[in-house]
Amino acid sequence: xxxxxxxxxxxxxxxxxxxxxxxxxxxxxxxxxxxxxxxxxxxxxxxxxxxxxxxxxxxxxxxxxxxxxxxxxxxxxxxxxxxxxxxxxxxxxxxxxxxxxxxxxxxxxxxxxxxxxxxxxxxxxxxxxxxxxxxxxxxxxxxxxxxxxxxxxxxxxxxxxxxxxxxxxxxxxxxxxxxxxxxxxxxxxxxxxxxxxxxxxxxxxxxxxxxxxxxxxxxxxxxxxxxxxxxxxxxxxxxxxxxxxxxxxxxxxxxxxxxxxxxxxxxxxxxxxxxxxxxxxxxxxxxxxxxxxxxxxxxxxxxxxxxxxxxxxxxxxxxxxxxxxxxxxxxxxxxxxxxxxxxxxxxxxxxxxxxxxxxxxxxxxxxxxxxxxxxxxxxxxxxxxxxxxxxxxxxxxxxxxxxxxxxxxxxxxxxxxxxxxxxxxxxxxxxxxxxxxxxxxxxxxxxxxxxxxxxxxxxxxxxxxxxxxxxxxxxxxxxxxxxxxxxxxxxxxxxxxxxxxxxxxxxxxxxxxxxxxxxxxxxxxxxxxxxxxxxxxxxxxxxxxxxxxxxxxxxxxxxxxxxxxxxxxxxxxxxxxxxx
RNA sequence: GCUGGCGUAGCUUAGCGGUAAAGCACCUCGUUGGUAACGAGGAGACCGUGGGUUCAAUCCCCACCGCCAGCUCCA
Numbered sequence: 001x002x003x004x005x006x007x008x009x010x011x012x013x014x015x016x017x018x019x020x021x022x023x024x025x026x027x028x029x030x031x032x033x034x035x036x037x038x039x040x041x042x043x044x045x046x047x048x049x050x051x052x053x054x055x056x057x058x059x060x061x062x063x064x065x066x067x068x069x070x071x072x073x074x075x076x077x078x079x080x081x082x083x084x085x086x087x088x089x090x091x092x093x094x095x096x097x098x099x100x101x102x103x104x105x106x107x108x109x110x111x112x113x114x115x116x117x118x119x120x121x122x123x124x125x126x127x128x129x130x131x132x133x134x135x136x137x138x139x140x141x142x143x144x145x146x147x148x149x150x151x152x153x154x155x156x157x158x159x160x161x162x163x164x165x166x167x168x169x170x171x172x173x174x175x176x177x178x179x180x181x182x183x184x185x186x187x188x189x190x191x192x193x194x195x196x197x198x199x200x201x202x203x204x205x206x207x208x209x210x211x212x213x214x215x216x217x218x219x220x221x222x223x224x225x226x227x228x229x230x231x232x233x234x235x236x237x238x239x240x241x242x243x244x245x246x247x248x249x250x251x252x253x254x255x256x257x258x259x260x261x262x263x264x265x266x267x268x269x270x271x272x273x274x275x276x277x278x279x280x281x282x283x284x285x286x287x288x289x290x291x292x293x294x295x296x297x298x299x300x301x302x303x304x305x306x307x308x309x310x311x312x313x314x315x316x317x318x319x320x321x322x323x324x325x326x327x328x329x330x331x332x333x334x335x336x337x338x339x340x341x342x343x344x345x346x347x348x349x350x351x352x353x354x355x356x357x358x359x360x361x362x363x364x365x366x367x368x369x370x371x372x373x374x375x376x377x378x379x380x381x382x383x384x385x386x387x388x389x390x391x392x393x394x395x396x397x398x399x400x401x402x403x404x405x406x407x408x409x410x411x412x413x414x415x416x417x418x419x420x421x422x423x424x425x426x427x428x429x430x431x432x433x434x435x436x437x438x439x440x441x442x443x444x445x446x447x448x449x450x451x452x453x454x455x456x457x458x459x460x461x462x463x464x465x466x467x468x469x470x471x472x473x474x475x476x477x478x479x480x481x482x483x484x485x486x487x488x489x490x491x492x493x494x495x496x497x498x499x500x501x502x503x504x505x506x507x508x509x510x511x512x513x514x515x516x517x518x519x520x521x522x523x524x525x526x527x528x529x530x531x532x533x534x535x536x537x538x539x540x541x542x543x544x545x546x547x548x549x550x551x552x553x554x555x556x557x558x559x560x561x562x563x564x565x566x567x568x569x570x571x572x573x574x575x576x577x578x579x580x
Numbered sequence: 581g582c583u584g585g586c587g588u589a590g591c592u593u594a595g596c597g598g599u600a601a602a603g604c605a606c607c608u609c610g611u612u613g614g615u616a617a618c619g620a621g622g623a624g625a626c627c628g629u630g631g632g633u634u635c636a637a638u639c640c641c642c643a644c645c646g647c648c649a650g651c652u653c654c655a
Contacts, residue, residue: 052650060584148650149583156652160583163650195591204628204646260655280655314581314653315646323654404655428655455655492612519611520618527616541614553615560615 017170021046023083023121023133024073024142024168025053030124031072032164036065041126042102042152042161049178050167054150056102061162066144069164073142080137081122085130087115093127102152103127141175142168184418190470191320197475197532199466199483200321209318209325211463216483219512220469221462223481225306227358228330228459231351237304237332242284244308248274253436254283259405263311281307282430282455285333286437289451294441299451300336300344306462307331321467328462334454335439338380341429341452346388348427352412352458355425358579359469360478363415366394369402381429381452382408404455406432412458416472424465425458476555479535480576486568487529488515488550491522491541498545502538502565509569526553535575538568 025044032039032055044053055061061069088096090107093116097103107127110116119128121136133139144166152158169175186192194200199217202208213221229239248267251257256264256279267274278284285303294301308328317323336344356364368385371378385408389396396410403409409428413421430453433439440448459465469481479485486506490499499515506513516525522539529537538550539560550568552561563571 063585146649147584150651151582154652156582160651162583165650208646256655263653263655282655311654316581316651317653406655409655426655489615491614494612521611521613522615523613524617525615530616537615539615543614551615 018046019131020133020138020170021051021168022131023136024139024166025051026083026119026121026124026126026128026132027073027076027136027139027142028053028069028144028164028166029055029126030076030121031069033124035068035072036061039162040100040102042100043106044126050145050165052150052163052165054152054161054163056152056159056161061147061164066147066164070142070144070166073144076122077136077139077142079122080135082135083119083121083132085117085119085128085132087117090116092116093118096125097127138170139168140170141172142166143175181418185420185471188418188471188474189320190322190467193470193475194320194467199470202320207325208315209313209323211321211324211326217466219483220477220481221466224459224462224465224469225330228355231354232302232304232332235302235347235351237302240285240288240303240305242281242288242305242307243278244310245275245277246284248276250283250287251276251279254280254286254433255405255436256280256283263313265310265312277310278307279309279311281305281309281329281331282333282433282453283437285331286433286439286453289333289335290437290439294335294451296337296441296443296449299441300334300340302332302334304330304332321463321470324461324463327464329457330459330462330465331455331457334456335434335441335451336454337441337443337449338452341380341384341454342387344454345384345427345429346391348454348456348458349388349392349394349410352425352427352456355458356412356414360472361414361416364394365413365415365421366396367399367402367411367413368396368408369399369404369411370408371403371405372401377431378403378408381431384429385410385427404428404430406430409455416468417474420471422468424460424468426456426460428455429453430455475533477533477535478575478580479572480579482533482535483512484514484532484534485512485572485576486514486536486538487534488513488538488540489522489525489529490516491539493517493519495540495542495545499540502540502550505565506569506572509573511569511572530555536568536572 022045025046029041029044032041036057039055039057042054042056044051090110093107094104096118097107107116117128117130118125119130119132144164146165148163148165149160150163152161167178169178197216198214199220200211200213202210203212206212245268248257251264260279264279265277267276285305288303289301306328308326310326313323313325318325334344366389368382370382407428407430409426411423412425413423415421434450434453439451441451443449488499488502490496496517503513503515516529518525526537533555535555537553539553540550544550544562549562549564552563552568
């Protein structure tokens, strides 16, 4: 269950499957040319799980159109047209596509000296740099998936094109596997499980992107918070709590208004003063730092807060728990001397790994995002990040210009149980905000110095992290996280008092236990609690009552065991301690 | 925000120009059952909201709201 195949990451050479899918995109464009001659093809690349092709056409493509197109595509595949390329001059290319401004634009922009090539299958020729299968017959299985709007070149001021998504594989078996993967992903969808397991909801009356945590979800969130808090305490972080709404001035000083005003909720005016919902916790933590004089002897100073922030996200982008308008970060800001920067940064990376491993994640990717306009301090900050990664032997990729407005950052991505990537934690080095707020500390030399800040959120947003956990575990939460760890189920009402007694004994030991007092047959109750994915169901009938035992029905295990209540308590305690 | 699709009971869905049907969940009664659905009965829907067309709208048209898939954005 937790180790299904991941067609998203084929074992074979990635380039081959990309070539195949790119060829499939040509086949799609060929079919569109035949069936919808008014549509102008633009671009059609291979993507992670398939391909797409963007067309300019007034009439939208319908679901029926997709079926017709797919049928035509299969004919083209069957005909096994060879893919032939030829190099042409820029003028020839422009002439060949004189009715297609998009292709002309591409042809014009190809750098001088680079080859300009046309590729042909059967009766369809496309301007394309190449990278194809030898012939259309190489496509063993294909299908069209959906239509969506997409801006030409991804710019919202450009005309909107119609993008047709599809996928293609060498064999039908691979396509079947891909479907199985999608089905598995759908089963794990946190929006579906969130409702089924009664964890949270989003309410139309309250607005999109705002999460209502139900008791079961809130219990889990509390456990996650407690785990994180324990780690922070051990590492010398100090808790702080800051307001959700403050004078706009604070964000003017920090630069957030100027840099991210579009993503902030608008001002709230009272008594002629403008307030803003907080979009980030850092300015608040800075005020605490700046509230008194600091000495180098105080540093590093590490302030942590489960800080709830509000950011305006476009309605169309909201998505369950993973893309919201109000969320709580496991945030912390470290104020340190430049000499301490390296060690502090490394320490946050250690903590990130401890966190992710506790939740059963084992595959990580690291992205170093640099700042577009780099100054001398950015060099120092980048070096600190690189050194931290290299000293931990962590390979990383570089995202040029993807950094925060105040400095470069390290993003930690992970893969879940079925191989999907998620972006969670981030650690950022900041020389800018200390400058803007004129932060200082008295050095051993008696002079004032500027501290460096590290911003870090390891789970990121608790909402998002919770969404990822739901999908990662598929709702089968380990006992230490499960909102209800065991349900005591009497076979008949003659054992109900005994069931309550067991519940009381286990609750007294701190476990999260309930009793099913419903008037249903055993099979019904078992089924019900299985679908609720409880780690343990404790069945008690005549013989258990007589012996003072419980019959343990453990999630994922067919064999049942009859053990004493104390033995079960020991087992559960051990499992919780091991975070299983 | 943009493109397309979709909004019927708590959930999943059927239906259709004449104010609605089923399964699950829920409640009641019977039943006291040994590991993934016991039986019977009951209650539950202004068919997303507002306009329009029509003798008549859940159904057709328009707008808005929400959801879904993308795009864009993502400190």
